[in-house]
Amino acid sequence: MSPGMRPQGRGRLMDNPRTRVFILLAPVVTFFVVFNTIPTLWLLGLSFYNHSLTSGMPPEFIGFKNFVAIFNGKNSIWFDLSRTFTFVICGVTFQTLLGAALGFLFWGSKNMPGRRIALTLLFAPMVLTPVATGTFFRFIYDPTFGVLNYIARDGFGMAPIDFLGNPKIAFWAVLAVDSWMWTPFMTLMTLAALGSVPKAELEAAEIDRVPYLRRLSLVIWHHGKFIMMLGILLRTIDSFKTLDLIIPMTKGGPGQSTRLVALELNKQSFESFNMGWSSAYAVLLLLISIAMTSVFIYVLNLRRRKEAEE
Amino acid sequence: MTKAENFEAASGLKRRSVLKGGAALGLAGVAGSGLVGRALAAEPHPLAGQKIEMNILGIAGWGPSSLGVAMSPLFAEYVKAKYDYDVTFQFQEAPFADLFQKAATSLATKSQEFNIIISDSQWLGALAQPGWILNLNEIIKANPNLQLEWYSKAVVDTYMTYPDGSDQIWGLPQEGDVEALFVRKDWLEDPAERAAFEAKHGKPMPQTWEDFAELTMDEFELLADFFTRPDKQVWGFAQQYSRVYDFATCAFNNFLWSRGGRTWDATTGQVEGILNTPENAASLAEYKRWLKYCPPGATNIGIGEGVDVFVQGKVFSEIQWAAVGPAMIPEELKGKVLVVPPPKHGTGADAKRIMSMGGQPWVVNAFNDDAHMRVAIDFMNWWYLPETALEFAKRGGNPCDKATLSRPDFDDINPWNRTFKYMLEDGRSQDFWHDPKYSEMLAIQQEGYSAFVTDQATDPQAVMDYIACAQQQILLDSGTSKIEPSAMCAGTSL
Incomplete structure (x- = not known):
């Protein structure tokens, strides 16, 4: 630009820090508004209507009736919520513990032969489609010709186990598959968290002969907790909306024993096409998700806040 | 300009006249000769010289559905020769449990994504x-080819009519289907098994179609029990109990209806007091009791799992849809399977069987533009031609028109045909609700x-x-x- 020339049009706007922010944010904000905010507001509006796509009738405004029906336990949704929380808490806890253990194992064995192959194999379940995984495991679990029962029967002389047909076992059988799929994710997050720990601090702690558990809490957890908590948060949200694994395995059965909230929401909205009631249900689930996320973020920021106060 | 407007501009015809034209050509198709036939045949088809692509949505993994699809090239040849237009077909599929979702969305x-x-x-x-x-009343009135005599009222009630009992026609049968009992004939004919059964029960095992047609559940239970040998990994019986889609419902309704029960009153929408009678509860217990032979x-047995256990020789008998006959009787089981009516419930003269109807109708997208609507009507006219129906049967399908089913050679086309025809007769099979809230x-x-x-x-x-309380609330x-669930319903849960 020659001296004395002033930037014109877009160039001038980009030079201004105030307008530059808006220009740079505009595409993502537009995307967010169009594909997130408007549908969410639409969802919120629809939750106050009685609207079934298959009735052929126009939507009817019914105020809070859908929410009242939910709080009165329509379609056994409190059972679904309680089952879903059990699924999330048990699943995420197990996956975090096992994933972290595996992460430490791989972190501490960097020179192990075949480490890369082992890691690749470990991560394989995570990249499979849940529907395909569910279908595979339905066959693996089959009591008549499934491979698991074949081994149990011919290898150990056990009676056939009806993994997905027994309501006492089915929930845990599905949870086991979910853990098989997603423990590697927590391993990955653990490795990422461990990778974020400064080597110098670790070496200093080692030289100072700080006990391992204190090293874990003062150095490793201090630096890696954000990534670990992020992993737990992502797994919690993902686990809360588990659907595509259960559909091919049990479709929520036997009875209602594996019916999680996402399954019921899917049924009401995309099988029964009760758009009003489903919207109210979705609003409730959205609020629960926001509450859970807020708790995680609060916990994550607790120490930072304490430090700021000090 | 929309597709419909394009078509109208090109052909100079309005939508209504196209449908009427479809009717006229349908008439010409059957007239074949005579003044009316010649006059109409002389009128060019509005799509002559055009190329149309049609989309059919069918059921994935369901033989009869793919048969309809597999036969569509024959339709292309037919219309090319008869009406001089080219038609190609694209197919989309979804499993039973997901197809309604795919279609409805x-x-x-x-959209006319699926014509x-x-x-x-x-x-x-x-x-x-x-x-x-599309409501088909006017189309049928205008197309003599579609004014068929169906084999029974059950066909009309199941595949064509909504609301139940009305004269409003919305579908035409693509594939008829009934419940049948598939039995291992080779096991029945084994001299050692026959001798052992006779020694145990003092009477011979049923052998023929006629023997089974008279069999009651009590008598059949002797057979199921006889062939249940868990130590040899063989069981006497299988039926559907799966939670998926309507699998358990269809199998249980066989018990409920055959034992004199009803599911609802279609005119008043009353469920409570009809479904939850002590007799129906006893039927449910009886349905479950048969698990001991499975x-x-x-x-978890649904249609697919049922086919697997039967084909792998794990079970002696199975109540299964006639439509999956080709899968139940693969090459290696040909001549070894008898397909018979399911046993009657009850005893003596009161014993009866009322089984679930299966099968699927063709329905036509109401949002089709004129060209696609016209091809859809041509397709229906072609599908019910006697030669098409026969070809469908020869490929393993189950047509529902009386003319085809009454052919002297029909029973011998497929091993299940005799039973299909028998079970399709009124009073032997029926469907459950067609209400918009069915899901x-x-x-x-x-x-x-x-x-x-x-x-x-x-x-x-x-x-x-x-179930009765929840369904009553849904209908209300x-x-x-207009019937409200009773006070008793407040305390019901699973």
Whole structure:
């Protein structure tokens, strides 16, 4: 630009820090508004209507009736919520513990032969489609010709186990598959968290002969907790909306024993096409998700806040 | 300009006249000769010289559905020769449990993504009520080819009519289907087995179609028990208990109806007091009792799993849809399987069988533009030509028109044909509700039946109460019924 020339049009706007922010944010904000905010507001509006796509009738405004029906336990949704929380808490806890253990194992064995192959194999379940995984495991679990029962029967002389047909076992059988799929994710997050720990601090702690558990809490957890908590948060949200694994395995059965909230929401909205009631249900689930996320973020920021106060 | 406007501009015809034209050509097709026929045949087809691409939505993994699809090139040849237009077909599929979802989400946007849909019979109300599919009354009136004499009233009630009992036609049968009992004939004919059975029970095993047609459940139970040998990994019987889609419902309804029960009153929408009778609760217990003759994991048996256990020689007999005959009797089992009517319930002269109807109708997308609508009507006219129906039967399908089923050679075309025809007669098979709320009502009872057969719920009466109350509330909420659930319903749960 020659001296004395002033930037014109877009160039001038980009030079201004105030307008530059808006220009740079505009595409993502537009995307967010169009594909997130408007549908969410639409969802919120629809939750106050009685609207079934298959009735052929126009939507009817019914105020809070859908929410009242939910709080009165329509379609056994409190059972679904309680089952879903059990699924999330048990699943995420197990996956975090096992994933972290595996992460430490791989972190501490960097020179192990075949480490890369082992890691690749470990991560394989995570990249499979849940529907395909569910279908595979339905066959693996089959009591008549499934491979698991074949081994149990011919290898150990056990009676056939009806993994997905027994309501006492089915929930845990599905949870086991979910853990098989997603423990590697927590391993990955653990490795990422461990990778974020400064080597110098670790070496200093080692030289100072700080006990391992204190090293874990003062150095490793201090630096890696954000990534670990992020992993737990992502797994919690993902686990809360588990659907595509259960559909091919049990479709929520036997009875209602594996019916999680996402399954019921899917049924009401995309099988029964009760758009009003489903919207109210979705609003409730959205609020629960926001509450859970807020708790995680609060916990994550607790120490930072304490430090700021000090 | 929309596709429809394009078509109108090109052909100079309005939508209504196109449908009427379709009727006229349908008439010409059957007239064949005579003044009217010659005059109409001389009139060029409005699509002559054009190329049309049609989309059919069918059921994935369902033989009869793919048969309809596989035969579509014959239609292309037919219309090329007869009407001089080219038609190609694209096919999309989804499994039973997901097909309605796929169809409805597309139709709700008034899309003509699927010009013709192979629907399940219970969906007629849900597709018709919002106006997503074409009412066929006028089309049938105008197309003599479609004015067929159907084999029984059950065909009309199941595949064509909504609301139940009305004269409004929304579908035409693509594939007829009934419940049949598939039996291992080679096991029955084994001299050692025959001798052992006779020694144990003092009477011979049934051998022929006629023997089985008279068999009651009590008599059949002797056979099921005789062939149940868990130590040899063989069981006597299988039927559907799966929670998926309508699998448990259809199998249980066989018990409920045959033992004198009803599911609802279609005119008043009353469920409570009809479904949850002590007799129906006893039927549910009886349905569950038969699990002892089924292989492990039978509570997950649906159509596919049922085919697997039968074909792998794990079970002696199975109640299964006639439509999956080609899968139940693969090459290696040809000549070794007898397909017979399922046993009667009850004893003596009162013994009867009323089984579930299966099968699917064709329905036509109401949002088709004129060209696609015209091809859809031509397709229907072609599908019910005697030669097409016969070809369908020869490929393993089950047509429903009286002319084809009354052919002297029909019974011998497929091993299940005689039973199909027998079970299609009025009073032997029936369908359940076609209400737009069928999906919700079905989900409730699938959960209930599944909970009971898997011991999650142990009291059959409580299960039936729960289902009846929930369904009554659904029908009340939707306006189908004015009957409110009783006070008893407040305390019901699974």
